[in-house]
Amino acid sequence: MKNLESNICSHIHKAIVSIGKVASEQLSEISLQATKVEFEGDFTLVCFQFTRLLGKNPEQIGNEIGGYLLENCSDIENFNVVKGFLNLSVKDSSWKKEFLDFGDSEIWKGLPGKSERILIEYSSPNTNKPLHLGHLRNNFLGYSLSELLKFAGYDVVKANLVNDRGIHICKSMVAYMESGMTETPESSGMKGDHFVGKYYVQFDQILKSQVAELVKNGVSEDLAKEKAPVSIKAKKMLLDWESGDKEVLGLWKTMNGWVYKGFEATYKRMGVDFDKFYYESDTYILGKDVVDEGLASGVFFKKEDGSVWIDLTNEGLDQKLVLRSDGTSVYITQDIGTAELKFKEFKMDRSVYVVGNEQDYHFVVLFHILRKLGRSYAKGLHHLSYGMVDLPSGKMKSREGTVVDADELMDEMVNTAKERTSELGKIADFEANELNELYEVLGLGAIKYFLLKVDPKKRMMFNPQESIELNGNTATAIQYTHARISAISRKAIQQGLELKLTAIPDSLEKSEKDLLKHLLKFESIVLEASTEYSPAVIANYLYETSRLYNSFFAHESIFQASTAEKVQFRVALSVKSGEVIRACGKILGIVMPERM
RNA sequence: GGUCCCGUAGCUCAGCUGGAUAGAGCAACUGCCUUCUAAGCAGUAGGUCUUUGGUUCGAAUCCAAACGGGAUCACCA
Secondary structure, eight states: OHHHHHHHHHHHHHHHHHHHTOOGGGOOOOOOEEOOTTSSOSEEEEOGGGHHHHTSOHHHHHHHHHHHHHHHOTTEEEEEEETTEEEEEEOHHHHHHHHHHHHHOOGGGOOOOOSOEEEEEOOOOBTTSOOBHHHHHHHHHHHHHHHHHHHTTOEEEEEEEEBOOSHHHHHHHHHHHHTTSOOOHHHHTOOHHHHHHHHHHHHHHHHHHHHHHHHHTTOOHHHHHHHSHHHHHHHHHHHHHHTTOHHHHHHHHHHHHHHHHHHHHHHHHHTOOOSEEEEHHHHTTTTHHHHHHHHHHTSEEEOTTSOEEEEOGGGTSOEEEEEOTTSOBOHHHHHHHHHHHHHHHHOOSEEEEEEEGGGHHHHHHHHHHHHHTTOGGGGGEEEEEEOOEEBTTBSOOTTTTOOOBHHHHHHHHHHHHHHHHHHHTOOTTOOHHHHHHHHHHHHHHHHHHHHHSSOTTSOEEOOSSSOOOSSSSSHHHHHHHHHHHHHHHHHHHHTTOOOSOOOOOSSOOHHHHHHHHHHHTHHHHHHHHHHTTOHHHHHHHHHHHHHHHHHHHHHSOSTTOSSHHHHHHHHHHHHHHHHHHHHHHHHHTOOOOSOO
């Protein structure tokens, strides 16, 4: 699309210069839009924008530019002006050339490399409970953003900062100790992360009963929460952990080990991976030297009690603590330190944090701090902030048991895919392992697409009662389109037909032209998605591709086309569509099956 | 209360760098499988784009305010 469209634009530019006798610098960039179906033409130029510059009415302008193009631009066959809109019809030969260039290109292997490295931090789980639906959105977003940027030519590093320490882990540990430490994931047959999560929930139950007891004896609720024996134990355990108590560290390692084993299985099933793991137990001490540096340079200041702050009132924010009065770190201290560590290790040009929007403020502050500290990497920082996944009952709350567990959801969707597949009964000749692989691909694809097609920054709704759809705007329907295309190319190979797009028939059916024009947009869509950090852009484009292909498929017969040339062309068009669908699927982490 | 995000069809979402009659899917209703995969296609119906002002030749899109929903404002992470 690039060549044809930009060529026309540059001619329009010249036309305006020649018509209005204006300096070419006075013109901003010309952009065209696709002509609406109700009108004749391929591209439309909106002429109102030039009325002031040229001192003429839009109709006149349209006619004059149209006339100029007809004479000077070899791509234009005809034009018409409706109100202020100049509709341009492109010659079939120009379209043909454009389509053939596209047929030659191998753009779906990825865009040319850009010597820029981007580090993407995502997932970042707590090690005290299993992953839930919210984590799925985070993981799929982070993974597909990484794939998207890789595809766009960047050097991408995927990092996971595991939150493996803190009071929440101590809670699981305390509850486990209270239970007598008799069972293990092995003995109970539970997945490690679910096993530890069970004790985290148990802690809360013990706490509740102890608080109730204290309240009955006249203690206020707030105080009771603090004074409950398990609360005290958890706090003491955190201190013991920090002072390196052998026993506590031992239990901590054991329990985290169980969780990691569970996470590993879940990550594998989700199809996400990481190049680098950071652990907060290593990084939580970092950042203090940077605070010292900032104090010396005057970016931070110290209050009488010894606490260290940054004043962001000039930025429209308030004062923010960066070091406690006792000299210990807070959350943001660690993040400063971790940012330094990442840069030291990877020298990345950009750094993206895939973190929920409840931390918007935190990242605004963090980025301000790093900028004020004069860090070279500060301009490349970006918070990919995504909205929560809501249930019809409202927010997910682990304590109220209203979470949708990631492992369970994946099981359910794979199962739904299985039921549907056997209902349709098309794959009777599949081996058992092929079948299971297909169910997995369909179930996981459905969840991924469901979560990725929505603009990341928006909150979204998930209704666990109705399982994720398999008809309509879903991964399943897209995967189906791909399977269909694969069937076409199998048959074409059998018949010894050429799969490459090497020739374009003189006249194209509407559905063919629409599909081709849409496929041409692929590169610019990838660029748009990567500059906006939005896999949703890819997902929506992918769906449109699938829809247009299906429409073409339903309207035109491929192997029964009137001429051999048309058969060849339609086969090649199908193959191309399949390539684009697969490329989008790869970016989204959705596998496209050959048969289903 | 301050700050930030969101508000489009009954439901879930596109469209938002201003352009012609606002698009999909689900749900409802009609058609289409003796011919390449009907998990599909074609159609009907469904809209004061939360409201009110402003900017503009032109606003779902930009600006302001109001209303509604959410997040956040800890020496928690």
